[in-house]
Amino acid sequence: IVRERGIAIAVIATPGAAAQKVADQLVAAGITSILNFAPAVVQVPDEVELRKVDLSIELQILAYHEQRRGSGELTVPEPELADKEVTA
Numbered sequence: 889i890v891r892e893r894g895i896a897i898a899v900i901a902t903p904g905a906a907a908q909k910v911a912d913q914l915v916a917a918g919i920t921s922i923l924n925f926a927p928a929v930v931q932v933p934d935e936v937e938l939r940k941v942d943l944s945i946e947l948q949i950l951a952y953h954e955q956r957r958g959s960g961e962l963t964v965p966e967p968e969l970a971d972k973e974v975t976a
């Protein structure tokens with residue numbers, strides 16, 4: 889199906905224990921780019937582009953921004969002084 893439909897990109901979203909086997913199957917099928925959401929490091933040949941997404945880090949970033957928003961720290965910055973009209 890991969891070759892027949894010209895599919896190049898795949899996503900791995902499995903438990904960590906299954907990620908390498910799935911990656912191997914995807915590469916064998918002809919996939920050349922993989923986005924890995926699994927909580928595991930997978931090895932692929934050099935010619936296959938692999939991007940790892942660590943969901944725990946992404947959730948921490950979102951939680952940080954929510955916490956700042958809730959504490960009122962996120963404000964609209966004041967315009968630069970050069971943008972204001974100065975009178976003497």
